[in-house]
Amino acid sequence: MGIMKAAKLVHEYIHRDDDGNVDHIETALNGVDLDIEAGDFIAILGHNGSGKSTLAKHLNAILMPTEGTVWVDGKNTKAPENTLDIRKTAGMVFQNPDNQIIAGMVEEDVAFGPENMGVPSQEIWQRVMRSLNLVHMEAYKNHSPNKLSGGQKQRVAIAGVLAMQPKCIVLDEPTAMLDPEGRKEVMDAVLELNKTKQVTVILITHYMEEAIHADKVYVMDGGEIVMEGTAREIFARVQELENHRLSVPQITKLAHELKCSGLPIPDGILDEEELMEAICHLS
Amino acid sequence: MLRDITIGQYYPEKSVIHSLDPRVKLAGALIFIVSVFLFENIIGFLVMTAFLAMCIKLSKVPFKYMVKGLKAILVILILTAVLNLLWSPGETLVQFSFIRITKQGVYNSLYMVIRLSYLVIGTSIMTLTTTPTRLTDGMEKGLHFLNRCKVPVHEIAMMMSIALRFIPILMEETDKIMKAQMARGADFESGNIFQKAKNMIPLLVPLFVAAWRRASDLAMAMEARCYHGGEGRTKMKPLKYQQMDKKAYGVLFFYLLVMIVLKVIL
Numbered sequence: 001m002g003i004m005k006a007a008k009l010v011h012e013y014i015h016r017d018d019d020g021n022v023d024h025i026e027t028a029l030n031g032v033d034l035d036i037e038a039g040d041f042i043a044i045l046g047h048n049g050s051g052k053s054t055l056a057k058h059l060n061a062i063l064m065p066t067e068g069t070v071w072v073d074g075k076n077t078k079a080p081e082n083t084l085d086i087r088k089t090a091g092m093v094f095q096n097p098d099n100q101i102i103a104g105m106v107e108e109d110v111a112f113g114p115e116n117m118g119v120p121s122q123e124i125w126q127r128v129m130r131s132l133n134l135v136h137m138e139a140y141k142n143h144s145p146n147k148l149s150g151g152q153k154q155r156v157a158i159a160g161v162l163a164m165q166p167k168c169i170v171l172d173e174p175t176a177m178l179d180p181e182g183r184k185e186v187m188d189a190v191l192e193l194n195k196t197k198q199v200t201v202i203l204i205t206h207y208m209e210e211a212i213h214a215d216k217v218y219v220m221d222g223g224e225i226v227m228e229g230t231a232r233e234i235f236a237r238v239q240e241l242e243n244h245r246l247s248v249p250q251i252t253k254l255a256h257e258l259k260c261s262g263l264p265i266p267d268g269i270l271d272e273e274e275l276m277e278a279i280c281h282l283s
Numbered sequence: 284m285l286r287d288i289t290i291g292q293y294y295p296e297k298s299v300i301h302s303l304d305p306r307v308k309l310a311g312a313l314i315f316i317v318s319v320f321l322f323e324n325i326i327g328f329l330v331m332t333a334f335l336a337m338c339i340k341l342s343k344v345p346f347k348y349m350v351k352g353l354k355a356i357l358v359i360l361i362l363t364a365v366l367n368l369l370w371s372p373g374e375t376l377v378q379f380s381f382i383r384i385t386k387q388g389v390y391n392s393l394y395m396v397i398r399l400s401y402l403v404i405g406t407s408i409m410t411l412t413t414t415p416t417r418l419t420d421g422m423e424k425g426l427h428f429l430n431r432c433k434v435p436v437h438e439i440a441m442m443m444s445i446a447l448r449f450i451p452i453l454m455e456e457t458d459k460i461m462k463a464q465m466a467r468g469a470d471f472e473s474g475n476i477f478q479k480a481k482n483m484i485p486l487l488v489p490l491f492v493a494a495w496r497r498a499s500d501l502a503m504a505m506e507a508r509c510y511h512g513g514e515g516r517t518k519m520k521p522l523k524y525q526q527m528d529k530k531a532y533g534v535l536f537f538y539l540l541v542m543i544v545l546k547v548i549l
Contacts, residue, residue, distance in 0.1 A: 057503075060507050062503055062506060062507060084509055084511065087506075087507060087508070087509045088509060091507070091508075092504075092507040092508075094500065094503070094504055094507075096500060098452055098497070099497050099500035099501050099504060100500070100501065100504035101448075102444075102445065102448065102501070102504070102505060102508075103414070103415070103416045103444070103448065104293055104414050104415040104416060104444070104447065104448045105293065105414045105416065107519075108414060108416045108519065108520075111519035112505075112508055112510075113508040113509060114517075114519070115516055115517055115518060115519060116508060116509040116510045116511065116516060117509050118515045118516065118517050119517055120517060121517060121518060121519060121520070121521055124517065124518075124519040125519060128519065142295050143295065144292075144293055144295070146451045146452065160508065161508070164508065164509065
């Protein structure tokens with residue numbers, strides 16, 4: 001069993017009317033099976049409302065399964081005594097950088113997690129400095145988060161999670177509210193963490209470009225995992241992806257169109273260089 | 284105008300005042316507030332001004348920054364001045380038909396304006412030089428004894444620090460919503476006071492909804508980072524009195540003494 005495992009996971013949001021009677025039930029997750037190996041970079045793709053954020057919240061014991069089970073590092077999320085351990089193992093970064101920074105100073109915010117865990121003061125300092133170094137934000141440690149850019153805020157949020165020394169980080173659309181520059185900053189930081197620190201990364205996103213570096217990609221639609229494979233395998237199935245309302249990166253799309261019009265270009269082109277090489281080999 | 288409110292904002296700098304223990308600064312602010320309402324004459328006022336000037340100088344925060352906080356209470360200041368000027372009893376100084384300005388009135392309005400502005404400046408020295416976290420840490424530790432009478436000190440401190448952190452964010456949001464509503468023809472400027480209040484509804488409703496959403500997001504983010512109340516929590520910067528803090532207490536005590544002596548003598 002990997003570091004994270006979900007079996008037949010079902011989650012239902014129950015909507016009630018003013019009198020407390022059940023109005024309607026919305027099934028956000030419908031029988032999801034997932035098994036994630038430690039050290040992997042996983043991308044979970046899906047359009048809005050596909051259930052991907054609900055899945056993310058299950059991996060951190062914020063939501064409890066209606067049916068089925070989730071294990072994080074071998075611990076069942078349903079047992080209340082496991083909750084704190086699970087949250088130490090799986091850190092979570094949310095979409096809106098403003099709504100997850102608690103303190104009025106960068107270093108104090110990074111310290112929030114370890115403080116809650118009861119880490120001794122001396123060690124908190126070391127952890128804070130190390131985490132800020134990892135996301136290249138050490139120069140801003142005394143700044144107020146309000147004065148930072150979106151990308152910088154999100155990197156602070158990542159540092160705040162890293163200071164808890166989790167084995168795994170779940171990022172729930174961390175770049176959705178950022179400009180292209182901030183998006184790149186955050187993605188670079190996440191990739192570096194995965195490569196140099198072997199932190200397991202679960203990236204939830206609807207930007208397909210961010211998934212090309214992933215070891216494994218899951219595509220969700222209607223609360224179910226509909227596609228699963230390496231980035232190259234998934235990106236080769238352009239038509240299928242579009243049916244799930246995801247738009248493939250332009251380069252992949254271009255390669256696909258060229259292939260459709262009869263050129264012998266391989267499936268699953270991920271970046272410009274690959275396409276260039278493929279075109280050069282044509283003649 | 285909304286951006287001018289400096290209360291609750293931190294000004295990063297390295298100074299003696301910045302490095303003081305928050306409990307000292309809290310006590311200092313309290314003593315200063317008491318002294319502001321104690322003084323009634325020019326000498327007391329001079330001592331107070333000297334003390335305030337010393338604090339501002341030591342804090343290295345630009346004076347301009349502190350005065351900016353006053354802009355937010357400008358209306359209150361003017362109102363206080365006018366009311367005191369017009370409705371104070373005593374010796375008549377000038378009189379135009381029904382408007383009667385008395386000597387007492389001039390003094391009262393002058394003192395009230397000085398008191399209010401010193402109050403704001405004095406407390407903003409505290410908030411500008413102390414991060415909200417440290418400030419609430421100071422309160423939490425300074426008021427810890429209340430825990431015995433079942434006052435949830437940690438929870439209150441946490442709520443305060445979050446409130447302070449979100450002041451600038453909500454300000455920005457208000458600005459944004461205001462502009463968005465103005466772009467769609469909302470009018471916040473004209474009309475009498477009742478119409479103006481009514482015109483605020485399209486501003487307040489979205490602001491409240493956004494604040495609730497933020498609150499629930501934040502609660503989730505805090506939980507995800509293992510927050511489970513004050514129990515078993517450690518601190519990155521535990522509060523400990525240094526040599527400097529003892530000296531500062533000495534200065535404060537001396538200041539209080541001077542104020543009391545002045546009050547008694549004069």
